[in-house]
Amino acid sequence: MGGYFYVNWRATIVQTKLVFINGHRKLVPLDYRPRQDSDRAYNRHRTQTNGKYVAFYRSAQWLHLRQQILERDNGICxxxxxxxxxxxxxVPSEDDWDDRLNADNLQSLCKDCHYYKTRRETAKRKKGVKRSMRINVIAGYPASGKTTYVAHHCGSHDLIFDYDAIMHALTGLPEHIKNIDVHDYVTLIRELILRKLKAEQTFDNVWIITTFPDEKLDSLLVSRDLHHLMLNTSKEVCIERLNKQHRNVPELVKVMSRIDEQKSEGKFSGFEIIAQ
Ligand SMILES: [Zn+2]
Structure with a gap:
């Protein structure tokens, strides 16, 4: 094997070789070793082009079912x-071959969404761990330290829903200032996230910051590893912080009273109290 030569910008000679990466020709330094994930992507591609898969995706049975699913989904991603x-x-046919003709395991997608879904699956496969995702719902008085608590306990592969942070991101307004017209959008984002979490496994932890207990959330995620936490920061400390942040204290004291009411009605009974 001779290898190829080219002159780089420093005018030194670099010996190179021609390799195939994911089916594309590429000139690389002689000592180049393809990265592990390219190997995996390549192997995966090869698996998918092997006999079993090719035969399946060409079968009349699949083509018929495929058409039925597109009709069921009204041709919409x-x-x-x-x-x-x-x-x-x-669930990819690669992971569950027996389920490949189950209509409940099939969905219509556009090319882009399919691309991102596949990319995520590849990333997950690379990690090679089956995660047990824990969903934490954190409630408590305004300024009781919920966001700070999450910041101290979350890891690098977690998902956090924080109303205030999303409102801030969508409006550019100072923190804790609400635009009522944007409120609908933040609520919509929350609903979409909750619905997606119902069938999600990928995160280590999910943190949902809330003020009041949320029955809709609880029933939607009832089958999940759901934990309810409440920070027991005293009212006095919270009010002091709210004053320092120049927040609307009279309004937020009303929120605290509503929380107290719900406590006395037993709506916080399933919450683990976190001492502050
Ligand atoms: Zn799509």
């Missing part, structure tokens, strides 16, 4: 609502 161009296995 089930993730983004744009026109669907393909039918996807929710």
């Amino acid at each position: 089930q993730r983004c609502g744009m026109e669907a161009t393909l039918v996807d296995h929710v």
Whole structure:
């Protein structure tokens, strides 16, 4: 094997070799070793082009079912609502071959959504761990330290829903200033997140910061590893912080009273109290 030569900008000679990465030709230094994930991507591609898969995706049975699913989903991508161009296995056929013809495991997707879903699956496969995702719902008085608590306990592969942070991101307004017209959008984001979390496994922890207990959330995520936490920061400390932050204290004291009411009604009975 001779290898190729080219002159780089320093005018030194670098010996190179020609390799195939994911089916593309590339000139690389002689000592180059393809990265592990390219290997995996390549192997995966090869698996998918091997006999079993090719035969399946060409079978009359699949083509018929595929058409049925597109009709069932009205030709709409089930993730983004744009026109669907393909039918996807929710659990990849590679992971569960027996489920490949189960209509409940099939969904219509557009090309882009399918691309991102596949990318995520590849990333997950690379990690090679089956996660047990814990969902934490954190309630408590305004300024009781919920966001700080989450910041101290969250890890690098967690998902955090924080109303104030999203409001801030969507409006550019100073923190804790609400635009009532944007409120609907933040609520919509929260609902979409909750619905997606119902069938999610990928995160280590999910943190949902809330003020009041939320029955809708509890019933939606009833089958999940759901934990309810409440910070027991005293009212006096919270009010002191709210004053320092120049927040609307009379209004927020009303919120605290509503929390107290709900406590006396037993709506916080399932919450683990976190001492502050
Ligand atoms: Zn889509």
